[in-house]
Amino acid sequence: MDSNRILKIGLFGFGCVGQGLYDILQRQPNFPAQIVKICVKDPLKERSLPADRFTFDAQELLNDDSLDILVEAISDAHDAYDIVTLALRQGKRVVTANKKMVAHHLEKLLQLQAEYGGVLLYEAAVAGGIPIVRTVEEYFGQEPVSRISGILNGSSNYILSQIFKEQKPYSEALQEAQDKGFAELDPWLDVSGADSRHKLCILAAHAFGRVLAPEEVPFIGINALAKADWEFAKRRGAVIKLVASLHTTEEGKLVPLVLPTLVNSIDDLYTVEQEFNGIVVEGAYAGAQLFKGRGAGGHPTGAAVLSDITGLLKGYQYHYQKLHEQAGVAELDTDFELEVYVRTENAALLGALSLTHIKLLQRQGETINLVGTIKLGALLKYQERLRETGSLVMATSVHFATQEKKIASPELAEAI
Amino acid sequence: MDSNRILKIGLFGFGCVGQGLYDILQRQPNFPAQIVKICVKDPLKERSLPADRFTFDAQELLNDDSLDILVEAISDAHDAYDIVTLALRQGKRVVTANKKMVAHHLEKLLQLQAEYGGVLLYEAAVAGGIPIVRTVEEYFGQEPVSRISGILNGSSNYILSQIFKEQKPYSEALQEAQDKGFAELDPWLDVSGADSRHKLCILAAHAFGRVLAPEEVPFIGINALAKADWEFAKRRGAVIKLVASLHTTEEGKLVPLVLPTLVNSIDDLYTVEQEFNGIVVEGAYAGAQLFKGRGAGGHPTGAAVLSDITGLLKGYQYHYQKLHEQAGVAELDTDFELEVYVRTENAALLGALSLTHIKLLQRQGETINLVGTIKLGALLKYQERLRETGSLVMATSVHFATQEKKIASPELAEAI
Numbered sequence: 120m121d122s123n124r125i126l127k128i129g130l131f132g133f134g135c136v137g138q139g140l141y142d143i144l145q146r147q148p149n150f151p152a153q154i155v156k157i158c159v160k161d162p163l164k165e166r167s168l169p170a171d172r173f174t175f176d177a178q179e180l181l182n183d184d185s186l187d188i189l190v191e192a193i194s195d196a197h198d199a200y201d202i203v204t205l206a207l208r209q210g211k212r213v214v215t216a217n218k219k220m221v222a223h224h225l226e227k228l229l230q231l232q233a234e235y236g237g238v239l240l241y242e243a244a245v246a247g248g249i250p251i252v253r254t255v256e257e258y259f260g261q262e263p264v265s266r267i268s269g270i271l272n273g274s275s276n277y278i279l280s281q282i283f284k285e286q287k288p289y290s291e292a293l294q295e296a297q298d299k300g301f302a303e304l305d306p307w308l309d310v311s312g313a314d315s316r317h318k319l320c321i322l323a324a325h326a327f328g329r330v331l332a333p334e335e336v337p338f339i340g341i342n343a344l345a346k347a348d349w350e351f352a353k354r355r356g357a358v359i360k361l362v363a364s365l366h367t368t369e370e371g372k373l374v375p376l377v378l379p380t381l382v383n384s385i386d387d388l389y390t391v392e393q394e395f396n397g398i399v400v401e402g403a404y405a406g407a408q409l410f411k412g413r414g415a416g417g418h419p420t421g422a423a424v425l426s427d428i429t430g431l432l433k434g435y436q437y438h439y440q441k442l443h444e445q446a447g448v449a450e451l452d453t454d455f456e457l458e459v460y461v462r463t464e465n466a467a468l469l470g471a472l473s474l475t476h477i478k479l480l481q482r483q484g485e486t487i488n489l490v491g492t493i494k495l496g497a498l499l500k501y502q503e504r505l506r507e508t509g510s511l512v513m514a515t516s517v518h519f520a521t522q523e524k525k526i527a528s529p530e531l532a533e534a535i
Numbered sequence: 536m537d538s539n540r541i542l543k544i545g546l547f548g549f550g551c552v553g554q555g556l557y558d559i560l561q562r563q564p565n566f567p568a569q570i571v572k573i574c575v576k577d578p579l580k581e582r583s584l585p586a587d588r589f590t591f592d593a594q595e596l597l598n599d600d601s602l603d604i605l606v607e608a609i610s611d612a613h614d615a616y617d618i619v620t621l622a623l624r625q626g627k628r629v630v631t632a633n634k635k636m637v638a639h640h641l642e643k644l645l646q647l648q649a650e651y652g653g654v655l656l657y658e659a660a661v662a663g664g665i666p667i668v669r670t671v672e673e674y675f676g677q678e679p680v681s682r683i684s685g686i687l688n689g690s691s692n693y694i695l696s697q698i699f700k701e702q703k704p705y706s707e708a709l710q711e712a713q714d715k716g717f718a719e720l721d722p723w724l725d726v727s728g729a730d731s732r733h734k735l736c737i738l739a740a741h742a743f744g745r746v747l748a749p750e751e752v753p754f755i756g757i758n759a760l761a762k763a764d765w766e767f768a769k770r771r772g773a774v775i776k777l778v779a780s781l782h783t784t785e786e787g788k789l790v791p792l793v794l795p796t797l798v799n800s801i802d803d804l805y806t807v808e809q810e811f812n813g814i815v816v817e818g819a820y821a822g823a824q825l826f827k828g829r830g831a832g833g834h835p836t837g838a839a840v841l842s843d844i845t846g847l848l849k850g851y852q853y854h855y856q857k858l859h860e861q862a863g864v865a866e867l868d869t870d871f872e873l874e875v876y877v878r879t880e881n882a883a884l885l886g887a888l889s890l891t892h893i894k895l896l897q898r899q900g901e902t903i904n905l906v907g908t909i910k911l912g913a914l915l916k917y918q919e920r921l922r923e924t925g926s927l928v929m930a931t932s933v934h935f936a937t938q939e940k941k942i943a944s945p946e947l948a949e950a951i
Contacts, residue, residue, distance in 0.1 A: 139820075143820050249824060254666055404559050405664035405828060405834070408664065411824060411827075418819075418820040418821070419820065419822055
């Protein structure tokens with residue numbers, strides 16, 4: 120610790136994460152840092168603390184030189200970016216929980232730290248209470264990582280568990296996730312896979328030494344799932360999970376994906392249920408490791424913020440070793456092929472996807488189901504149209520291997 | 536990193552861990568530290584490197600001021616203690632993989648670091664490739680931990696999986712574990728639970744702020760298991776795992792245990808099979824987290840040593856915050872009661888155990904089986920006699936809760 124005095128924390132936001140942190144610090148009276156100012160946006164919202172604990176002026180915190188650490192825990196990514204960059208320009212030590220902001224602006228955030236000497240940590244931005252950012256940064260900092268596959272969004276995982284285990288309809292399960300506080304303010308972020316994509320981008324920087332832009336990651340959400348897809352999964356003896364993954368090919372290129380995925384009982388992610396998160400990290404030497412824990416909620420996320428504050432007190436910062444040594448992967452392998460299940464009513468789109476190795480082709484009314492092989496590039500190119508047309512692309516395995524490549528398959532055009 | 540020059544590592548031991556580290560560093564030519572001297576004990580043993588790479592004189596490494604980091608990876612705990620303490624007395628930076636040595640001498644090792652300014656790290660000493668020491672130290676450094684339950688010995692876990700899944704006899708499974716290199720040189724350490732006990736003591740210092748002596752932890756091994764015990768487990772729909780656990784009671788006292796334990800499919804440790812290790816850490820705020828990975832083998836353990844070397848290069852050291860703040864637990868709760876299954880041929884010993892809440896009492900020939908409640912103190916007192924008499928005490932749940940306390944049970948004396 121820097122000294123014996125109690126360090127002063129300025130907190131932005133008093134939602135789930137902010138209140139979680141506040142409550143934790145209340146229970147840790149000997150912790151050498153305490154929240155002295157809280158900035159919130161809405162003066163009219165009812166708060167669990169007296170009104171005089173709050174300010175509505177961000178500048179009041181940003182201009183207060185007596186504050187040692189700023190914690191940004193608001194949900195709006197634009198406002199978060201403004202607050203964090205203004206703080207970093209003053210060389211401040213900052214903790215953020217905003218994954219969308221970090222994922223979209225990592226390059227800039229790194230540059231500001233280098234230029235002004237500030238420090239930014241963001242353990243709470245990925246997988247809530249699981250210390251995955253620090254572990255990937257520190258433990259796997261020297262070790263080549265071949266694969267990360269994770270269930271990184273607690274809300275969508277909860278919904279999938281409720282649909283599969285409790286046979287609940289999607290809308291009811293979504294409402295429950297919101298009622299229980301697992302969901303983002305904008306639930307589209309959860310169920311579309313966009314939130315998982317943000318987290319994947321953050322992990323890419325630490326594990327693979329690559330600043331990955333969200334736009335480079337194709338994502339399909341669980342909001343695209345229909346009853347037929349669940350039946351397909353059941354016939355395969357699998358469950359459906361929303362899996363975010365990064366892996367390197369033999370040529371050292373990177374493959375990022377966020378897709379509903381068939382997960383079998385022998386896969387580590389199979390055991391990650393309800394609102395839990397789980398991440399498999401496969402290192403060249405350590406082998407595959409599973410990290411599983413609570414990915415959402417005030418206390419787990421607050422605990423992650425607390426660990427960052429503790430890190431700052433000890434002078435800790437991320438070194439981004441793989442990034443700085445340019446040892447990381449640079450290119451995406453847009454030619455990478457993976458086996459997927461596709462369901463769509465749009466035959467034209469299906470043709471555009473350039474699927475190969477087609478099997479299990481079925482047509483019911485307007486709906487076409489098939490299993491085939493797709494290239495990463497095609498997924499990137501057509502993901503928006505897949506979303507627009509309510510189509511689904513689902514990986515048939517967490518291992519993203521193209522299985523049974525040699526099965527003779529009819530030409531797609533002919534088959535339809 | 537300290538500078539641009541390549542730091543020099545002196546390595547003691549060239550067994551599984553030493554060779555694993557050597558091999559990893561060979562594959563990482565850009566790593567800023569390399570092994571320049573290797574000290575081994577046996578001049579006659581065949582080595583995978585030319586003879587001129589080795590010395591047989593530990594002093595040659597200990598007295599070489601050009602070495603920046605010493606890595607101790609020998610199996611003999613006494614020799615390891617001599618090497619590490621001599622190095623720490625010179626204020627050196629040291630990495631060890633020797634769990635027995637650390638568990639037995641932690642107090643002394645801390646004192647030497649404080650006195651001479653050296654640094655000792657030991658990630659590889661607990662759960663091989665899983666970064667659990669650093670995670671508990673850093674992430675849970677501020678957070679009260681209520682429970683750790685782990686499968687901390689890969690060899691015994693492999694044996695249990697082979698017995699249960701492949702129906703192999705114990706001796707054959709043990710031989711296989713040795714052939715595959717999962718076992719310690721002295722396999723008794725694995726199967727008796729002694730090795731798990733050492734690892735538990737190390738975790739206690741970081742997670743609970745308590746220097747726990749191995750003698751304070753009762754341990755029963757898998758070498759005590761018999762066919763009847765497996766049948767009992769099957770009737771309960773459970774598997775048997777060797778679980779090492781620490782938890783705090785409501786009064787804040789500590790309960791350490793290493794016992795064969797019934798594990799159900801809903802428990803996180805159920806999924807930890809074969810030579811894998813798994814640890815559940817339950818924090819007050821983060822909730823329960825599972826860390827699962829390879830607990831043994833040259834590369835996973837070498838990866839853990841590598842992460843410590845990287846840590847030393849960055850100036851990292853353990854802070855033992857809970858220990859120094861005396862925020863940790865001091866006392867063991869010897870009155871803590873847990874439900875156990877007991878099998879013995881020794882009725883007198885059974886009486887001495889002062890079991891209560893007896894159920895399921897059976898007698899077949901000389902052998903008595905029962906389920907009852909035992910105090911931690913009784914386990915500590917009679918564990919040696921349990922081992923001597925080939926008796927088994929097995930926890931009926933990973934949660935170590937005394938279940939169904941209110942069932943009327945016959946007095947033990949009367950029942951036998």
